[in-house]
Amino acid sequence: MSYRNEMNQVAKETSWTFWRFLPIFLIAVVILSAIGFGLNSLGLFGRTVVERKVFENSFQYTEARKTEIATYEAQLAEIDGKLANPNLDVDTRANLEAQKSALNIQLATARRKVQ
Numbered sequence: 001m002s003y004r005n006e007m008n009q010v011a012k013e014t015s016w017t018f019w020r021f022l023p024i025f026l027i028a029v030v031i032l033s034a035i036g037f038g039l040n041s042l043g044l045f046g047r048t049v050v051e052r053k054v055f056e057n058s059f060q061y062t063e064a065r066k067t068e069i070a071t072y073e074a075q076l077a078e079i080d081g082k083l084a085n086p087n088l089d090v091d092t093r094a095n096l097e098a099q100k101s102a103l104n105i106q107l108a109t110a111r112r113k114v115q
Helices: 003-042 047-056 059-083 090-114
Strands: none
Touching: 059 090
């Protein structure tokens, strides 16, 4: 047998092997990609949880919560100033007290977010 005949045989065998296993390889890649995408979307690789904790501990997040608390406290001080007026009618006083109650709830929630 000559070298040329042997190389033709090797080329035929290589071609057959390549086309035989290429579909199996492609199917495996597609299935593994789909599984990886699904797990990544669910956050099971942990990246989403870590990113959230880093964001919550970031300077911008903390400063935004502090600004939120300061805004609520300023609104409460404004309402307290209006409630100090003895000439308020009953409806206005009730509305201001309801606003104050709602602000107290929002303030408590904002304070819990900072901790």
